[in-house]
Amino acid sequence: MQTLTALVFDNFETLDLFGPIEMFGSLPEHFRIQFASMTGGIIYNHHGIALHTIAVTELEHQTDILLIVGGKGTRQVIENRQFLQTLTTLANNADWVLSVCTGSALLAKANLLDDKRATSNKLAWQWVIEQSNKVHWVHQARWVVDGKFYTSSGVSAGMDMALGFIADRHDIDTARQIASYTEYRWQEDSQLDDFYNC
Template sequence: MHTITALVFDDFETLDLFGPVEMFGSLPEHYRIQFASMAGGVIHSKHGVAMQTTATAALAYETDIVLVPGGFGTRQLVYDLSFLQTLTILADQADWVLSVCTGSALLAKSGVLDGKQATSNKLAWQWVVSQSNQVDWVKQARWVVDGKFYTSSGVSAGMDMALGFIADRHGVDTAHQVAQHTEFRWQKIVILMTSTVLNP
């Protein structure tokens, strides 16, 4: 059983979070999900969805996988040293780190993506890449895998990435079963380091 810690903040993009959560939540035998924020309490998405979170300092389970959504809230958080430090600690301790949309800007600003390939939302591309020149940004990618880091493009791309992660851990057939269960049309092209790979 792997524990996913979704690190959320006010004005996160709703589907950035709940798209991957739907995919991982389809495999409860493999994944449990805890929702964290800096101070805990109620966090609101960009669309006004309210959700209860636990403070990062009081999580019930150790983090195996960090999931970082994007959204307008990231624009302020790139200047929040306390948040970036917490993100760095979680990322360093985790076996895998996944970001959706401008969540990769937070990872980049924290320094954990230095020397790594990554991608992000194409509509916010210039702002994202301006957060770090130490990242090898791959603009054409739907999602990118580099070591333990999975970064995806905007919004719905997070679901493609989540299925790609599931395929890497549990096989392509399992990922297809989740896609079928959720009636989602999986876009399977991934950039892996410097090569473009089409999953079977």
């Protein structure tokens, strides 16, 4: 059993979080999920959804997989040194680090992606790549894997990445079964990016 910790903040993007959680939550025998924030309590995303979170310092289970999401709130926390330090500690101690959308900008700002390949949301591309010139940014990609880091493009790409991660850790048939169960058309090819020129 691996513990996935989703680190969230106010004004996160809804599907960035709940898309991958739907996929990982389909395998409760393999993945335990916990929602964390800096101070715990209720976090509101930009659609007004209230999510109960646990303070990072009070997490019950050690983080094996760290999920960092994106959204409008990244513009605020990217200037928060304490948040970036916490992100760095969680990422360094995790076996795997997964980011969705502009979540990769946070990883880049924390220097976690130095000398690594990564991607992000195409609509926020310029802002993301300005966060670090030490990252090998891959513009045309649905998601990118480099070592223990999985970074995905915008919003719905997080579901493709999550299924790709499940395929890598378990097998592709399991990932396809989850996609079928959720009636989701999984983009299995990480390099096929329909939104590259949008």
